[in-house]
Amino acid sequence: MLQTADGAYSQINDILVQMKSLATEAASGQESSSNLSSLNGEFADLQSEIDQIGGSTQYGSINLIDGNTTATGGITFQIGATNGAGNYMVVQFNGATTVCLGVSGTSQKISIDSPASAQAAMTALDSALTSVNAHMGTVGGLQNQLQYSINNITQSIQNYTSSESTIEDVDMATEVSTLTKNQILQQSAMAMLAQANAQPQNVVKLLQTV
Template identity: 30%
Template sequence: MAEIDITRIAGNIGAMNALNSLQGINKQLATYQTRLATGKRINSAADDPAGLSIATKLQSRSEGLKVALGNIGDAKNLLAVAESGLSRINDILLQMRNKALQGASDTMGSAERDIIKTQLTAFAAQIDDLVDQTKWNDTKLLDSTTDFRFQTGADSSDAITFTAISGIKAADLEVEPSGITTGSATAAEFTTYLGKVESAMTTINTKMSNLGSLIGRLSFKEDQVAAAQINVEAAYNRIMNANMAEEQVNASKYLILQQTATAMLAQANTAPQFLLSLFR
């Protein structure tokens, strides 16, 4: 700060020093007032270039994790639809097994066995209907040849693959009662058919187990991503957003300094007037 010489009135150094201080105070006050108005510590790249760079990356990752959470929720819903379809097929197979057990007993005559075969045919058709109608966004879930890819993280490589379910139509499971002779069915035919139904139930149960394991994995992934998103958001908040209590304290301090600097500038402007007494 320049030395003040009040005897030289052509240049009021004291007033210039006071004005320079006032300008610096006004600049600082404007910064704190802007932070209080926006709630952000960094309002332009000039405020903190490095901090802004880090905060931008953190914000991008946080938003990506939010999207990933939504993807995981959608994936779990998709798998729940598939699981529901498999569960209904398993229920039908259970009924088919019970009917096969009835037909395998010689207490049933040819007429009763024909009725049972008719029921089994209807059950097999219902299995095919379930396979065709179990869809997600117009995509079949139980008769697909393409695996499903679930984006479960903010990075492009962070994904989980759901192996397509196929081969569970009645013909694929071999539960169509074509091997049962109409009008002269025997207990042996129903016994053979019973073994096919039990094999089909094992196949469906295996697929349901795999599906359940994947749903469980997604649940753990959901917890992991949720925790990561909170931590990233906290880091972004610490860098980017203002501490309102601290900013208010600083703003109050500079408001007072603004008033005192203004008063000192006024005094500095009038200081050279005492020299007039030398000319009286």
């Protein structure tokens, strides 16, 4: 899930860089009206691409970066063996649609159809790039936190397995010791019985010699 969101943020970051390049070109004041119209059309296509990625990035049936995970309180990961504090992690993915990033062509009227609008777009795009980079950093931190939790759980399982094996080994040693003890007692009893049976025969032999 985290990798999916991170990949989407990365794609959007690349698109914003392309949009910034177009806006910079349009803001120069050297482009004709037809060229500005062409640049603005390409710019609008990139805005649509951001919205497509932002609205369709999912994990299972959960939309990740359309802004809804923050509004609904996030997604909970169980990272421990119990339900106590510290055994779960709540993840909130920041929205990365054009509206969420402040570069929408409809809500925020961001376009590059003139040098003035292109200059305004450059400012908005700088802010959007800062936001997306921050979102990527947040996801990276969550990935590290989750990996630490996985490592900790794995170590706990290994320790439990080792302890269980030790207990089983101790029980086996006890059983072997008990079996050996019983065998010795049984052999001793048989030897004593054989000796007791032999005593009357020895008395008879002694009388016969008298």
